[in-house]
């Protein structure tokens with residue numbers, strides 16, 4: 001039986017991916033901070049929950065070694081756990097940066113460090129890293145998030161190049177906005193910001209009006225089967241990515257416009273420093 005580990009598998013995109021894999025008969029380990037209450041009802045296929053914090057490299061390594069050892073193989077390592085941060089560059093503190101790098105980037109690195117050698121030894125396997133459209137375009141008002149997602153894209157594509165000769169496949173998932181609890185939980189455990197406090201409002205779509213995690217999971221499995229390097233959805237995300245490649249300067253201009261619109265939408269004026277001090281020069 002094929003096996004998979006899905007980090008962040010208790011909620012949102014990870015949950016949808018875990019369920020979709022299980023529905024295809026894959027034995028799935030849902031690795032997350034909290035156990036999903038309804039795991040038993042997720043359908044056919046063997047499912048287990050393992051508590052893991054992806055920022056803990058040793059815990060991730062122990063989990064991956066245990067699953068591969070017990071099952072005799074590891075087919076899919078889905079490094080998906082992530083957090084959202086939102087706010088202007090002026091609002092982002094060192095804590096926002098550190099936490100985002102720890103979860104969104106180091107979490108993926110820990111999964112790769114643990115799973116890749118096992119997959120190379122067995123001569124097959126598929127590493128799936130969840131980045132974001134924010135890893136492909138200059139997404140403003142969430143600098144640490146954008147930076148870590150760009151890093152995950154680079155890591156994934158470079159690893160894909162190395163891994164091919166070992167029979168190991170690597171892809172990176174770059175969704176636009178997807179309807180998950182993440183959009184209501186920006187800056188978890190971190191200092192509040194004006195934009196981050198209302199991410200869903202800033203996007204302008206309430207629950208049920210965004211792309212669903214189940215639709216994305218279907219896109220991901222289809223993209224994996226086709227051997228895609230970058231899996232991006234919905235179509236609007238793929239268009240934004242394509243435009244950014246064709247016209248990088250235009251992408252920055254569009255990001256500038258979006259940043260101003262969101263800022264103005266928050267309080268009727270552009271955000272300045274929180275202490276009300278002087279604005280930085282326009283060229284900063």
Ligand SMILES: NC(=O)c1ccc[n+]([C@@H]2O[C@H](COP(=O)([O-])OP(=O)(O)OC[C@H]3O[C@@H](n4cnc5c(N)ncnc54)[C@H](OP(=O)(O)O)[C@@H]3O)[C@@H](O)[C@H]2O)c1
Pocket residue numbers: 007008009010011012013014031032033034052053054055080081082083084103107130131132133174175176177178179180181182183188
């Ligand atoms: N939703 C979107 O619009 C969107 C768009 C592009 C990319 N993504 C990316 O997709 C991935 C999944 O996001 P989602 O939207 O599905 O969010 P979600 O519904 O909040 O699910 C993320 C899961 O990861 C868990 N998690 C957080 N920190 C963790 C840690 N240190 N160790 C283990 N698990 C941890 C969360 O647990 P808690 O709930 O307990 O924190 C949660 O169960 C993320 O990498 C995100 O950046 C999301």
